[in-house]
Amino acid sequence: MIRSVIVDDEKNAIKSLEWEIKSFCPEVEICDTFSDPHEAISGINYIKPDCVFLDIDMPEMDGFQLLQQLRFRDFELIFTTAYDTFAYQAYKEKAIDYLLKPIDSDDLKITIGRVAQMKSENRLGDKLKQNFKDIENDYSFDKIPLSLLGKTLFVERQEIVFCKAEGNYTHVYLTDGSRHLISKKIRVLEEMINSNQFFRTHHSFLVNLQYIKEYLKIDGHQLVLFNGENIPVSRQKREELLSKLGT
Numbered sequence: 001m002i003r004s005v006i007v008d009d010e011k012n013a014i015k016s017l018e019w020e021i022k023s024f025c026p027e028v029e030i031c032d033t034f035s036d037p038h039e040a041i042s043g044i045n046y047i048k049p050d051c052v053f054l055d056i057d058m059p060e061m062d063g064f065q066l067l068q069q070l071r072f073r074d075f076e077l078i079f080t081t082a083y084d085t086f087a088y089q090a091y092k093e094k095a096i097d098y099l100l101k102p103i104d105s106d107d108l109k110i111t112i113g114r115v116a117q118m119k120s121e122n123r124l125g126d127k128l129k130q131n132f133k134d135i136e137n138d139y140s141f142d143k144i145p146l147s148l149l150g151k152t153l154f155v156e157r158q159e160i161v162f163c164k165a166e167g168n169y170t171h172v173y174l175t176d177g178s179r180h181l182i183s184k185k186i187r188v189l190e191e192m193i194n195s196n197q198f199f200r201t202h203h204s205f206l207v208n209l210q211y212i213k214e215y216l217k218i219d220g221h222q223l224v225l226f227n228g229e230n231i232p233v234s235r236q237k238r239e240e241l242l243s244k245l246g247t
Contacts, residue, residue, distance in 0.1 A: 002115055005047060006033040007040040008055035017053060024105045025112045037061040041069050051076040051115045076115045144192055146172060146182050157195055162231060163206040199241060202234045
């Protein structure tokens with residue numbers, strides 16, 4: 001069902017739209033109607049509908065002013081008005097449609113079809129987001145998901161050379177020379193990688209042991225990796241690391 005709210009200062013207009021919806025759009029549930037814009041603000045914020053039918057020309061507060069006072073705006077907006085002079089403003093408010101009174105039943109059905117399509121697309125988008133989240137939380141997944149700005153990069157464990165902590169973030173260095181900053185602590189990334197091939201040489205460094213070229217015991221213990229990077233080894237980790245390396 002598409003949960004809707006109707007806002008119009010004319011009660012007869014509300015009754016007319018209610019009849020149109022019930023007669024021609026059975027997939028739409030009218031959760032509430034409001035003739036007072038102040039009550040409408042509280043009602044929309046509370047109900048959180050899928051779509052709002054909103055009159056524009058109302059006393060005290062017009063439809064555009066009402067929108068500015070809403071906390072909840074995650075709905076499809078349908079303007080209903082007797083005037084055709086507000087189309088540009090309606091476009092700026094990202095309205096899905098602009099219906100002129102008296103509302104034509106065919107126009108209404110087309111508009112509700114758009115709302116249904118948008119709701120379906122939003123549901124699919126939410127599902128995809130959840131799937132990515134589930135993958136990130138599933139540490140048995142073959143590849144490591146790195147959430148970057150606007151995308152998720154999937155990498156093999158062997159593509160990761162080392163990781164460097166920076167507060168609540170971690171720099172991930174890859175074999176192709178690229179570096180990516182992700183919003184996860186290095187401890188969380190270590191759990192995601194979950195491989196004996198990696199070793200925490202320092203509270204800020206996680207190293208892929210297959211890329212070690214040298215172990216330096218001068219000027220503080222350090223690992224030299226194949227790409228020339230020097231990685232510090234903390235005093236507490238030296239004995240364990242040397243044992244793991246068989247030296």
